[in-house]
Amino acid sequence: MAEQVKAKRGNVIDAFVDGARNGLKIAFNSMLPNTLFGFTLTIILNLTGLADVIGVVFAPVMRIFGLPGVAATAVMAIFLSMGGAAGVIAGLFTAGQLTEPQVAILLPALLLSGAQIQFMGRLLGTADLKTRYYPHMFVTATLNGCVAMLIMNYFIV
Numbered sequence: 001m002a003e004q005v006k007a008k009r010g011n012v013i014d015a016f017v018d019g020a021r022n023g024l025k026i027a028f029n030s031m032l033p034n035t036l037f038g039f040t041l042t043i044i045l046n047l048t049g050l051a052d053v054i055g056v057v058f059a060p061v062m063r064i065f066g067l068p069g070v071a072a073t074a075v076m077a078i079f080l081s082m083g084g085a086a087g088v089i090a091g092l093f094t095a096g097q098l099t100e101p102q103v104a105i106l107l108p109a110l111l112l113s114g115a116q117i118q119f120m121g122r123l124l125g126t127a128d129l130k131t132r133y134y135p136h137m138f139v140t141a142t143l144n145g146c147v148a149m150l151i152m153n154y155f156i157v
Contacts, residue, residue: 031083033083034082034083034086035083035087037084038077038081038083038084038085038090039088039090039091040091041073041084041087041091042073042095043091043095046091046095046097051073052070054069054070054073055068055072057069057072058072065105065149065153066149066156066157067106067153068097068102070092070097071092073088074089074092074098074106075106078109078114079113079115079116079117080115080117081114089106089107089110104156106149108145108151109148112141112148113142113146116138116141116142120134124137
């Protein structure tokens, strides 16, 4: 016989406050550090001149999507962390290295192919998915992001 789970009863205000408290924990413990890391990484890359090197090396590939070469740093960050990538994009925009339309090109890729490395450990590992399927999932997500950038570039230009 299945055990019955007793529902916790409370008022709407308590539920709202508990939800807000949990949301702030997520924001301060997960989202904010990743975003600050991405923003700081962009500043470090700019100060050391590595952003210029990355920009020159990846310019031909990024040009396909209507982006400057330095946007490759954001694309690389997308694979690691969505919050970190958002910080990199914000940092590039703040530094004047990305325009508003270029940010709009990057955002769908961030949402469609973001944080694959994090998801591999957090989701795929805990779901007991066979590792032989990981490459298929990563390639699919990456292609989705690339197609989204091409579509955005088409409509923005």
